[in-house]
């Protein structure tokens with residue numbers, strides 16, 4: 592493991608200023624630290640953002656729920672406000688990894704990292720989220736670009752994630768039994784103007800499933816999913832599951848999600 596400088600930023604301006612060259616932000620460290628230890632990544636500086644007060648916390652209004660970037664998964668899972676406003680989000684947060692990961696990992700770190708099997712990116716797409724950064728507001732539809740790739744520019748900090756409060760929503764995950772990452776995760780949301788369905792764990796990046804959205808827009812019930820044909824073309828295939836199996840599980844998880852809405 593190579594050495595690095597450890598710096599703590601006290602505000603967002605300082606954090607973005609420090610994040611130049613081969614520096615990276617450090618939130619929960621649940622991805623950064625294993626990556627460094629395993630020799631998969633090397634940085635000159637780790638910029639600790641956990642001391643920036645404005646980056647944590649949860650704010651609710653009748654239309655939206657805003658979660659600060661350094662809010663941990665455990666805080667989201669146990670928040671009464673989240674449980675009341677978007678219960679499916681509490682369930683999602685409670686199903687991430689294990690207690691250690693949930694007590695360290697943050698929503699900002701999760702979406703900035705954009706692991707193809709992470710849970711939060713599906714919530715962002717399904718709940719039509721706006722990602723507030725140190726520079727701009729990015730709609731979730733434009734944020735997730737590819738495998739471990741987002742629209743964030745070098746030194747741009749995620750400050751908070753604002754979710755639309757849905758009429759109904761649910762998240763169903765078929766987890767990898769070891770890591771709890773999604774083999775397949777399906778987030779279904781009935782918003783005021785549209786139905787959105789986001790799928791994680793299946794391709795190199797989270798995506799919206801237009802076929803399921805169409806079927807559920809016409810008839811928001813589990814039976815509407817029966818006639819949808821999901822092609823496995825381009826889906827992930829690995830030691831855990833074939834592409835065809837993942838295609839099958841998408842429908843199973845989507846039905847489960849709609850049933851529990």
Ligand SMILES: Cc1cc2nc3c(=O)[nH]c(=O)nc-3n(C[C@H](O)[C@H](O)[C@H](O)COP(=O)(O)OP(=O)(O)OC[C@H]3O[C@@H](n4cnc5c(N)ncnc54)[C@H](O)[C@@H]3O)c2cc1C
Nearest residue numbers: 616618619620621622623688696697699700710749771772
């Ligand atoms: C054993 C294990 C099991 C896991 N299981 C799951 C699971 O089931 N589901 C799931 O979704 N995830 C899972 N995770 C991932 C975990 O939940 C974390 O969300 C994730 O590792 C990143 O969050 P973090 O706060 O630890 O970020 P860090 O590791 O500190 O940072 C990750 C990346 O994001 C950047 N970053 C962090 N915060 C910001 C910010 N505010 N703005 C811009 N960039 C930022 C960092 O620079 C870095 O590049 C698991 C991780 C482990 C180790």
